[in-house]
Structures are given as C-alpha cells and as structure tokens.
Amino acid sequence: MSHHIVLRVVAKLLIPLILLFALYVQFHGDFGPGGGFQAGVIFAAALILYALVFGLDSARRVISPDLLRVLMASGVLLYGGVGVASLLLGGHFLDYSVLASDPVAGQHLGILLVELGVGITVTSTMLSLFYGFAGRGGDG
Amino acid sequence: MLLGFLVVIALAVVRLRNLFAAVMLTGIYSLHAALLFISLDAVDVAFTEAAVGAGISTVLMLATLGLVGREESRPRGRGWLPLTVVLVTGGALVFATLDMPRFGDPNAPVHTHVAPRYIQDSPNETGVPNMVTSVLASYRGYDTLGETVVILTAGIGVLLLLGGRRRDNDEDEGPR
Amino acid sequence: MSALGLYNYEIVIVLMMTGFYVVIRSPNLVKKIVGLNIFQTSVFILYISMGKVADGTAPIVMEGARAYSNPLPHVLILTAIVVGVATTALGLALVVRIREAYGSVDEEAIQKQDRVG
Known part of the structure; x- marks a missing residue:
C-alpha cells in the first residue's frame, strides 16, 4: 500500500473533513437532517477509509478492537441509562420531559443524549464488523 | 427516470456471473436509491442510504468476496420454475397495488392518523425542528x-x- | 396523475421480484445476499413512496412550508437501513464460516457434501 501516494494524500485530506462532517451531522441533527444513525455510519465510513488506505494494523492502533467492544455496549447503556434516569426522576421510562426543569429543554437534552448513544453504538458496531471481516483475510 | 435506472441495474446484477462487478453495481444501485429518497423528501434516509449502501455494505461485501472467491458457477437446472414462482408472486402483488392510494395523495390513510399529530405538536413539545x-x-x-x-x-x-x-x-x- | 399514480409501486414490485428471483435461483450464497439487499432496498422505496405528500417538503420545520411529507416512514426506514446492514454483515459472516467448513459457497456443492457425510 505504500506506493499509492495519491490515495494517501487525498485520504489524509478527506478523513478529517469526513469526521468533522459526521460530528456536525450528529450534533446538528435536531435542526437539519441528521442524527445518531447517520452520523454513526459516516464516522465509521471515515475510519474504514483510513483502514483501507493505511492498512488494518495502523487502524487497530488508532482504535483497538477491545475499545470498540466497550463502546458498542456503552452506547446502548447510555440510551438505557437516559431511560432509567427519567424513571428515577419521576417520569416514565424514556420520558425526557423530567430531565430538566423545563419540559422542552428536557426533551431536547434527552434527544441529544439518546442520539449520542445511538451514534456511539452504530459507529463502533460498523467498525468492529469491518475489523472482523478484514482481520479474517489477514492482510486487510 | 431514476426508478427506471434502478430496474436496469437490478437486472444487470441478475445477469452478471462476476460477483465483484455485481457487488459494485449494488453500490451504484444504493446511490441511485439515495437520490430517489432525496427527490421523495426523505433527506435523512438518503444520508443513511448513501453512507451505508454505497459505503459500508459494499466494503463488507468486497471483504467477503476476498475470503470466498468471486466467480459464480452457472446455475444448474432450468430457470422456468423460479421464474414462474416470481411471476405469480409479482402478479399477485401488482393486483394488490391496484387498491393502494395514489402516489402523493394527501388523504391517504398513512397521512391521516398519527402523522398529523407529530407534524403539529413535535416542534412545540420537543423544541426540535427536525x-x-x-x-x-x-x-x-x-x-x-x-x-x-x-x-x-x-x-x-x-x-x-x-x-x-x-x-x-x-x-x-x-x-x- | 392517476395514470402515473401507481408507477412507483409497480417499479417497487419489479425490483422486489428481481431480488426474489436472485435469492431462489442463484446457487451462490453471496449472490443470494446481494439479492436480499435488492429486495430490502425495494421495500425501503415502497415505504418512502407512501410517505410522500404532493407539494410537500422534507419534514423539517421552516417558514413558508405548506405541507410536510410524513416523517413516520422516514423514521422506520432510517433505522431499518442501519439494522439491515448489520444483519447483512451477520449473513456474510455465516457465509465466510460456511466457506471455511465446506470449502465452497455453492449451494449444491454444500448439499452434496452433506449427503455424503
């Protein structure tokens, strides 16, 4: 892979932009098109591009498969945790209105956290799917 | 127009024996579907379809092909039995669509139940425009x-x- | 409008049946999954077509919009796409393991080995 200099330079230019765009999609999802699922797959696509161009081993150094396993579960836990938190604060499960003093602000906060949980799980699952398949072949 | 392209690509996938080309065509198929979703006002869905269909699932399929080989053997036996099954099923489904509400009809049952409530109340209740x-x-x-x-x-x-x-x-x- | 009113649905059925044909006709397991993907996308198009309202815009609140398309099918399909790729990956993983166990991804070769063993 070391001789694909054009690919490497272009990828180096593009990957930060894709990551930034993914974050924008994640956190701007309330106002424009976007949200956890979309941001998750875009983020994962950027990291997969990195793995394809620079090799699987260097991608594994950036984000290790063990970290991904933890992240996969913690995204769902964050989602469920928001539900339990709203339960403890006196509302129904996943009823975000009680999360803040103002129901609308509470809804906003709840949606943001839940989307973040979705984004984390989707990103890490997609990446570990890719690691699974690419790692099987040996060379990526 | 886009729908016609989708049909052409799908039929090409059926004909191709080279799985590598078939997988690349499904990537193109997904991009076309994403364009179609934009024209049908589903911008969020188009986002996801473009990133997933043309990006991640194509990469996963290619990785699988690298592991299992890329040529498909010629199917044995005659194709008429599957073709008959498909045509009969398709005919039944076409018959079923005759009762569907027309495309874009604002009074279709889909649009008259929960959707109006979401559209009217969600900006005030959640403060989220999307x-x-x-x-x-x-x-x-x-x-x-x-x-x-x-x-x-x-x-x-x-x-x-x-x-x-x-x-x-x-x-x-x-x-x- | 009424002549074209069902055009989307008919195309969806053609695509659906194309995918279905690939699934039952092709002996290759990877090709079968490609067929399932075509089928799946046709279902997505069916739902999104149902959600479209004539003269509507994307369901994001803004000034001057008269009608919005139905957001509910969008939500369902949005999650379905991501779940779809996850399940596709699971299917592909099974194919990889089958290939390692049988040395082939051809349906008939696998069945032949099963009959002998």
Missing part, C-alpha cells in the same frame, strides 16, 4: 432502543463468528 429526529428519539424512543440493541446483537454475532481465534492460512482448504 421531526424525523424528534419522532425517532422521543415519540418512538422504545423502537429506537430496540433497533440499537438489534445492531449490538448483530455486531456481537459477527464477532463471535469471525473474531477471536484466527486460523492460519495453510489450514484452510482450497485457494483463497
């Missing part, structure tokens, strides 16, 4: 929690099947 986000995360939060768990489960399944113990290449029978 209704897809508010319905996804708030009104249908249980569904989305379930979907996230399904993704997690599929990820765990793949890790169980492919992760962990890595075989040596010479242990595999047949060329890779």
Whole structure:
C-alpha cells in the first residue's frame, strides 16, 4: 500500500473533513437532517477509509478492537441509562420531559443524549464488523 | 427516470456471473436509491442510504468476496420454475397495488392518523425542528432502543463468528 | 396523475421480484445476499413512496412550508437501513464460516457434501 501516494494524500485530506462532517451531522441533527444513525455510519465510513488506505494494523492502533467492544455496549447503556434516569426522576421510562426543569429543554437534552448513544453504538458496531471481516483475510 | 435506472441495474446484477462487478453495481444501485429518497423528501434516509449502501455494505461485501472467491458457477437446472414462482408472486402483488392510494395523495390513510399529530405538536413539545429526529428519539424512543440493541446483537454475532481465534492460512482448504 | 399514480409501486414490485428471483435461483450464497439487499432496498422505496405528500417538503420545520411529507416512514426506514446492514454483515459472516467448513459457497456443492457425510 505504500506506493499509492495519491490515495494517501487525498485520504489524509478527506478523513478529517469526513469526521468533522459526521460530528456536525450528529450534533446538528435536531435542526437539519441528521442524527445518531447517520452520523454513526459516516464516522465509521471515515475510519474504514483510513483502514483501507493505511492498512488494518495502523487502524487497530488508532482504535483497538477491545475499545470498540466497550463502546458498542456503552452506547446502548447510555440510551438505557437516559431511560432509567427519567424513571428515577419521576417520569416514565424514556420520558425526557423530567430531565430538566423545563419540559422542552428536557426533551431536547434527552434527544441529544439518546442520539449520542445511538451514534456511539452504530459507529463502533460498523467498525468492529469491518475489523472482523478484514482481520479474517489477514492482510486487510 | 431514476426508478427506471434502478430496474436496469437490478437486472444487470441478475445477469452478471462476476460477483465483484455485481457487488459494485449494488453500490451504484444504493446511490441511485439515495437520490430517489432525496427527490421523495426523505433527506435523512438518503444520508443513511448513501453512507451505508454505497459505503459500508459494499466494503463488507468486497471483504467477503476476498475470503470466498468471486466467480459464480452457472446455475444448474432450468430457470422456468423460479421464474414462474416470481411471476405469480409479482402478479399477485401488482393486483394488490391496484387498491393502494395514489402516489402523493394527501388523504391517504398513512397521512391521516398519527402523522398529523407529530407534524403539529413535535416542534412545540420537543423544541426540535427536525421531526424525523424528534419522532425517532422521543415519540418512538422504545423502537429506537430496540433497533440499537438489534445492531449490538448483530455486531456481537459477527464477532463471535469471525473474531477471536484466527486460523492460519495453510489450514484452510482450497485457494483463497 | 392517476395514470402515473401507481408507477412507483409497480417499479417497487419489479425490483422486489428481481431480488426474489436472485435469492431462489442463484446457487451462490453471496449472490443470494446481494439479492436480499435488492429486495430490502425495494421495500425501503415502497415505504418512502407512501410517505410522500404532493407539494410537500422534507419534514423539517421552516417558514413558508405548506405541507410536510410524513416523517413516520422516514423514521422506520432510517433505522431499518442501519439494522439491515448489520444483519447483512451477520449473513456474510455465516457465509465466510460456511466457506471455511465446506470449502465452497455453492449451494449444491454444500448439499452434496452433506449427503455424503
């Protein structure tokens, strides 16, 4: 892979932009098109591009498969945790209105956290799917 | 127009014996579907379809092809039985669509039940202008929690099947 | 409008049946999954077509919009796409393991080995 200099330079230019765009999609999802699922797959696509161009081993150094396993579960836990938190604060499960003093602000906060949980799980699952398949072949 | 392209690409996938080309065509098929979703006002869906269909699932399919080989053998037997089954099923479905409401009809049953409530109340109740986000995360939060768990489960399944113990290449029978 | 009113649905059925044909006709397991993907996308198009309202815009609140398309099908399909790729990956993982166990991804070759063993 070391001789694909054009690919490497272009990828180096593009990957930060894709990551930034993914974050924008994640956190701007309330106002424009976007949200956890979309941001998750875009983020994962950027990291997969990195793995394809620079090799699987260097991608594994950036984000290790063990970290991904933890992240996969913690995204769902964050989602469920928001539900339990709203339960403890006196509302129904996943009823975000009680999360803040103002129901609308509470809804906003709840949606943001839940989307973040979705984004984390989707990103890490997609990446570990890719690691699974690419790692099987040996060379990526 | 886009729909016509989709049909052409799908038929080309049927004809191709080279799986590599077939997988690349499904990537193009997904991009076309994403364009179609934009023209049908589903911008969020188009986003996802473009990133998933043309990006991630194509890469996963290619990785699989690298592991299992890329040529398809010619199907044995005659094709008339599957073709008959498909034509009969398709005919039944076409017959069923005759009762569907017309495309874009604002009075279709889909648009008269919960959707108006979401459209009217969601900006005030959640303070989120994008209704897809508010319905996804708030009104249908249980569904989305379930979907996230399904993704997690599929990820765990793949890790169980492919992760962990890595075989040596010479242990595999047949060329890779 | 009424002549074209069902055009989307008919195309969806053609695509659906194309995918279905690939699934039952092709002996190759990877090709079968490609067929399932075509089928799946046709279902997505069916739902999104149902959600479209004539003269509507994307369901994001803004000034001057008269009608919005139905957000509910968008939500369902949005999650379905991501779940779909996860399940596709699970299927592909099974194919990889089948190939390692049988040395082939051809349906008939696998069945032949099963009959002998």
